Amino acid sequence: MSNVNEYKDIVAYHPGYYIADIIEDMEISQAEFATRMGTTAKTLSQLINGQANISNDLAKKLSTMLGTSVEVWQNLQNTYDQKLIEIQHAKDVDAQAELAKEIDYKYFVDVIGLPIARSINEKVANLCKYFKVADLRIMLQPDFLVNFRSSASCNNEKNIINSRAWIQTAINISKSIETKPYNAEKLKGYLPELRGMTVKKPEEFLPRMREIFAECGVAFVLLPHLKNSGVNGAVKWVSEDRVVLAMNNRGLDADKFWFSLFHEIKHVLQQKIKTVFISSTVEEMKDINDKLEIEADKFATNYLISPADYKRLVPTRYTSDDEIVEFAKRIGIHPGIVAGRLQHEGVIAQNRCSKLKEKYVIEIKHIA
Incomplete structure (x- = not known):
């Protein structure tokens, strides 16, 4: 583990980074610095290498030894921790950005009223807020909302x-x-x-x-x-x-x-x-x-067309459009439903009954 963490333009300096500089300026060994500080060589080594954080006790010892305030060391630790969070967040957003690119964001602007995003990072933030998830990748977890069939090919x-x-x-x-x-x-x-x-x-x-x-x-x-x-x-x-x-x-x-x-x-x-x-x-x-x-x-x-009604129709590939319309009228149902049933069961050709199979036009306005 390093005492300096970097990601893009974000840099996090662990307090151990500054301690290493102080030891070099004092022109003494780490072992001697540890003795003067009143701690073990192992603890100091972990501190310098960013493997351990500065405790209140260590901050007090450093402040007394070097003539600084305790807050100086506590603030260095806090700043480092905050930068680590910033780095992790940036990494998370970048990872989610690839998922966000797979989602038609304009859909959510037009239908839901999400704000227009100026960057992929804004899209990620807005989508996470709308879906109420801390990370878009959570939506890929097997137990999120619904379980799909398990299949080796189900990796889309x-x-x-x-x-x-x-x-x-x-x-x-x-x-x-x-x-x-x-x-x-x-x-x-x-x-x-x-x-x-x-x-x-x-x-x-x-x-x-x-x-x-x-x-x-x-x-x-x-x-x-x-x-x-x-x-x-x-x-x-x-x-x-x-x-x-x-x-x-x-x-x-x-x-x-x-x-x-x-x-x-x-x-x-x-x-x-x-x-x-x-x-x-x-x-x-x-x-x-x-x-x-x-x-x-x-x-x-069976609820749309009962088995008894369907049997009475005695459908064949020669059943005409007029017969379908008349049958649909008798049982009080849309003729397109009858035609669709016959097509689904392979009784008539798929290119039949185009005039009977009404296509609904349902406009859905902004529903935010």
Whole structure:
């Protein structure tokens, strides 16, 4: 260990650095200086080499021996300690800067209202404050917010930190949403009304949807997509009486929107308080609870189009658009959801039914 620590333009001088100069000026050996000071040669050597700090006792001995105040030596130690903190902070910021470059900072300026940053260091500071972390690297830790599938190929820090940034943003925004205590039975009772909203426009169903969720103890957050996050939706319990259900507005085909919504609703109803569910487009980042995911997929599929109704349709690759529209009308659901189901199951070609698969346009204004 050296008695001088440097990083970029920051230099920290240990008190031992000055003691070494004094010994040289006195033209005596370290052993003799130690004797005159009333300490051991080992203690003095550690002090000179920056391996030990100046105690109050050593500061008193030095002040008496050299005719200085005790505060001189205490201040040298304090200054050194502060400089070490400054150096470590600079190193930490530089390490975090590489992570910050992977995050679309403009997203947080436009959506959340974070201040425009003049430097990467400001970006790091602003993001840490918003995410409530001491270091951006903490967001890469396995136990931060959500556990992903363990895989040798799951080393994409860009996807991981952006997915967690998106989830944390949803959690932060949810704090401004007032909800009643969670009530599973009430939520189940509203499911038919939510399903019936599939035939309405977003500007009609979104306000009512938010009311329903809030009434049931669910803070519903719809966020713009964050580049490289790979997140379609997430469910996180913030207490036993309150849960956050978050979705993004990327690629909002009606069928994908409603399937994703009912998928997340099932995760809410599963009521796994200690589990964060994440729906992701990145395979290695999907939730580790396979059984619960399969259950949520099955629920969304069968609630939107019941097995009995689907059987009555008797779908084939020859099923026409008019037949799909008529069937959707009979069961009170958006025809795009029916078309999407048939495409997903390989019954009809992916390039079919483009006119039936409505794409929602949901503008999300500044939500700070």
